[in-house]
Amino acid sequence: LAKTTQPISMDSYEGQEVNITCSHNNIATNDYITWYQQFPSQGPRFIIQGYKTKVTNEVASLFIPADRKSSTLSLPRVSLSDTAVYYCLVGDLRGSARQLTFGSGTQLTVLP
């Protein structure tokens, strides 16, 4: 099971772009990289998933370098409502369900 390392917390201001990096040095060939967002007292919500290069959706972008040992979640022009905990998960849900194991996450605080 690939271990992930993220910053514990980050602060940003409204309207800025926020980049959260996750390290996963022992990522396996079949592993995907998935990011979730969690607000207090709610269940995590899927943001984006990727395998390599760049993935973009209406919410965020995910940048994955060629060696796949890290990934960066990019949130464009954040607002106060983006204040949440962001989790990076690495694994293959086709295999053991332990792949859906969450780490400590990154607490993002967006300031006015």
Place this chain on the structure above:
Amino acid sequence: ETGVTQTPRHLVMGMTNKKSLKCEQHLGHNAMYWYKQSAKKPLELMFVYNFKEQTENNSVPSRFSPECPNSSHLFLHLHTLQPEDSALYLCASSYKISTVGNTEAFFGQGTRLTVV
């Protein structure tokens, strides 16, 4: 709405009570999960069911008893809990596919449990 519904949303129970948490999904998923999240802590995976069969039990005390009667419903039966069991209990579901592609998990809103 994620398509995963948990009831009740809030529960207060005494240490001698027996209660059950319910999770329901109609997304066609075949894997379901129970998580525990204590205050300001990461999610702890408790149980996993795949096609109604329990595939993971992360050393959870026997006072927590899961039940999965079908792929759409998951229960967590609680008895003789301790105050330290107070937490947010989250249910999730996903596809468990064996071919190409990956998938995401959908979470319910959780049940806020307080043991008094």
